[in-house]
Amino acid sequence: ETGVTQTPRHLVMGMTNKKSLKCEQHLGHNAMYWYKQSAKKPLELMFVYSLEERVENNSVPSRFSPECPNSSHLFLHLHTLQPEDSALYLCASSQPGLGFNEQFFGPGTRLTVL
């Protein structure tokens, strides 16, 4: 595996279900991100983890719960979601340092909430 991988690629869930999205980066980076991409809207940054500590939480509802057990893995735990949470969820990673810090994105998980 190379780059940033995400599983599953597609997920359909009911509003009462609990599911998790997984992201893994094979780039040796130490920062990881969750974004939400909805139709006709800009990418919204949800969470940022740096060295496995959450450093940003952009007022995301508590029904989204991130977990970063190590610098290579990031999870997004989902429970009691709403239909408006249907979107493409993108994971990214980067290596912060001096100067420009490129973020590398995974292919995303297409989530549909019924």
Place this chain on the structure above:
Amino acid sequence: QKEVEQDPGPLSVPEGAIVSLNCTYSNSAFQYFMWYRQYSRKGPELLMYTYSSGNKEDGRFTAQVDKSSKYISLFIRDSQPSDSATYLCAMDRSGNTGKLIFGQGTTLQVKP
């Protein structure tokens, strides 16, 4: 007012055309300006980034930043069907906050 405005298109051009994609922004603190390309069913990938004002060229792609007007552009010369994708502009106050602010994205179709 959104921090970054980008016309969503769609924009359809014939092969070989020059394409101009644009974003405007309101936050004068932005210093790094990025263009990402996103193919269908893929994640965004960085095309180019520019620091502060000026131009940057990479092959058929040229990025321009005019901080005085808070306006950035991406030009694609000799456009190809393989350039058909959604182009996202993004901005950051420094190069490494990780807190990118994205535009809505412009969908481009280049017809053979």
